[in-house]
Amino acid sequence: MPTSPLHVLVIGGGTGGLCLAQGLKRAGVSVAVYERDRTRSDGLQGYRVGIDADGKRALRASLPQHLYDTFIATCAKRPVYFNQYTERLSQLFSSGPDIFKTPPNFADLDLDESVSRMTLRQVLLTGLDDTVHFAKRFTHYEQHADGTVTAFFDDGTSATGDLLVAADGTTSRVRAQYLPHATLLDAGLTGITGKTLLTDETRQLLPKEIIDGVTMVQGKKGFMCVIHVMQFPWDTRSELKDGIGRTEAELISQWPGLLYDNSRDYIMWGFAAADHWLPADTMERKGVRAQHLVQHLTTDWHPNLRRRFALGDPDSCFPLKIRTSEPLEPWKTTNVTLLGDAIHTMTPGRGVGANTALRDAALLRKNLIAAHQGHTTVLDAVRDYETRMATYAFEAVAASRQSMNGHAAHHQDSLAGKLARTLMRTSMRTIGVDRSPRRSGQGPVAA
Numbered sequence: 001m002p003t004s005p006l007h008v009l010v011i012g013g014g015t016g017g018l019c020l021a022q023g024l025k026r027a028g029v030s031v032a033v034y035e036r037d038r039t040r041s042d043g044l045q046g047y048r049v050g051i052d053a054d055g056k057r058a059l060r061a062s063l064p065q066h067l068y069d070t071f072i073a074t075c076a077k078r079p080v081y082f083n084q085y086t087e088r089l090s091q092l093f094s095s096g097p098d099i100f101k102t103p104p105n106f107a108d109l110d111l112d113e114s115v116s117r118m119t120l121r122q123v124l125l126t127g128l129d130d131t132v133h134f135a136k137r138f139t140h141y142e143q144h145a146d147g148t149v150t151a152f153f154d155d156g157t158s159a160t161g162d163l164l165v166a167a168d169g170t171t172s173r174v175r176a177q178y179l180p181h182a183t184l185l186d187a188g189l190t191g192i193t194g195k196t197l198l199t200d201e202t203r204q205l206l207p208k209e210i211i212d213g214v215t216m217v218q219g220k221k222g223f224m225c226v227i228h229v230m231q232f233p234w235d236t237r238s239e240l241k242d243g244i245g246r247t248e249a250e251l252i253s254q255w256p257g258l259l260y261d262n263s264r265d266y267i268m269w270g271f272a273a274a275d276h277w278l279p280a281d282t283m284e285r286k287g288v289r290a291q292h293l294v295q296h297l298t299t300d301w302h303p304n305l306r307r308r309f310a311l312g313d314p315d316s317c318f319p320l321k322i323r324t325s326e327p328l329e330p331w332k333t334t335n336v337t338l339l340g341d342a343i344h345t346m347t348p349g350r351g352v353g354a355n356t357a358l359r360d361a362a363l364l365r366k367n368l369i370a371a372h373q374g375h376t377t378v379l380d381a382v383r384d385y386e387t388r389m390a391t392y393a394f395e396a397v398a399a400s401r402q403s404m405n406g407h408a409a410h411h412q413d414s415l416a417g418k419l420a421r422t423l424m425r426t427s428m429r430t431i432g433v434d435r436s437p438r439r440s441g442q443g444p445v446a447a
Contacts (some may be wrong), residue, residue: 006030006372008152009161011174013037015049016340016357017167018124021131022366023062027366028371032159033128034136034151036168048076048268049120050105051113053357060109064127071123074112076230079153080272087220089302094209105214127335138173141336149335161380164336165364168355170323172329174341179331179338187322187347187401190282190396191272192290195316196308198229198265205304206267219301224272231265267308272322273297283321288314322347327394339364344393356396360389 006029013035022033051059060068084092122368137154138420141164144150148222150160166174167182175182196202203211210227217225239341271294279285285293294317340357367381375386 006163006368006378007032007161008368009034009149009159009164011151011164011166012168012172012342013125013132014167014169014340014357015120015124015354016361017165018121018128018132019058019062019358019361020165020167020339020365022064022067022124024368025128025131026062026064026367027369027372028364029368029445032161033132034138034153034159035132035134036137038135048114048228048367050116051075051120051358052352052355053110053112054106054352055358056109056113058355058358061362062365063123066127067123069257070126071115071120072113074232075115078111078114079213079228081209081215081332083213085210085213085215085217086227087217087223087289087305089207091207091209094213094220096209097212112228114228118446123392130244138168140177140216141174143335147335151228151375162335163382165338165369166336166338166342168342170341170345172338173343175338178336179328179343182328182343183326184323184327184345185401186321187321187324188275189272189347190275190278191270191320191348192282193268193270193296193316193318193320194291194294194309194312196267197271198231200315202267202311205308215387217305219298219401221273221277223271223297225269225271225305226305228268230268236278238431253279270411271295271297272308283319285377288317290317292317319337325397327397328390330390333379333386335378335382337364337382337386339389343389344397346397352396352400356393356412360385360393363388433444 006028008024010031010033013033017033017035021033059071062070080097081094083094086092107119110329126444136157137157139152139154140151141151142386148160148162149164151164152158161332164174165179166172168174170184196210197401205368206227206229209215211229212231213229215227217227219259221227275282277297282293291309292314295306298306298309323345324347325343328343339360341353344356346356355391364382367376367385368378370376371378
């Protein structure tokens, strides 16, 4: 396989794929991303994503400084409460600012952040106009005797490079061809997510602790709902807001990637239930149909919670099948590799899926730069990446599904309850309860 010059093909323009592209381009490595969305304004469906210390280090290593600064500037205010409520809005537990203070010796990189998923995608797309090719639906690849690989797309076009990286998500077509024996385990749970704008009306529907925190709502039949209010300390429509410094406000207002109004505060909610409580066509119910399904399933919930569902943006509502990858035996390294959900889909139980993809991107970037500079071969760079990635990623997969192990399908209510408790721990970590290292002693993901 060639060592230099190097051209990398990335299939998929999600979090991991775009982070890798940013890092390679910044280092002068030729890279092209092929995304099935038709334009950069597609793929904006989604809600918040939590970025932990690993994710922040990966972004800092991969992004130009001004884009990393923009990412930090566009993160939401950190929650100051963690709550548990019943579906009737009876408070079971609440801990607030006095408990969740940030230790004085805690570095900024160690603090978790929350960012709008669509905003993060626009940050990652900034500056990649000549790198990302839209409306490219991957069909298959061919590997050649000279060490190159060609990706083919359904519009009849193709692209050839030295390495093909699958970053095309849980239903990866690259994985289906490359590792057809890789399997996904159905967790027996489905989530429906949505956004409700934070307005004077919706603010009045919920207690202050919920507005300023992360909340788990536990209902009958194992139904659950996580509520995270995303409040931003910035506003593109005014120069200053809540004391924000002029430099930061100007940075955001001048950011070329902010093509859409992501600046309004919103209530993110995710409803989850065991599959046997849901209609068979749940995964086909998107938009207003998904929104109506949540309202139908929560007829005995508090009117204020139901009103919040009703006021949600229908376009933001979609179902999400909760699945997880099965561990794989080591595979032979070639000029095709995978990152993120394409190789290690995990449940939302620990909230580290996106962060693991970012960690993949930073590690692969570092190794490919070494190959580009002639310090190693592409094959050795990929082999080292796959060996290390398989260890930490499948440990994360196992941790995310730990609460589900040993349970049969007829215990799905129990699974929902266990997942809820795991999500609670994730939420607590998000607002600063868990200050213990999460990287099992390893150093930074990238220099």
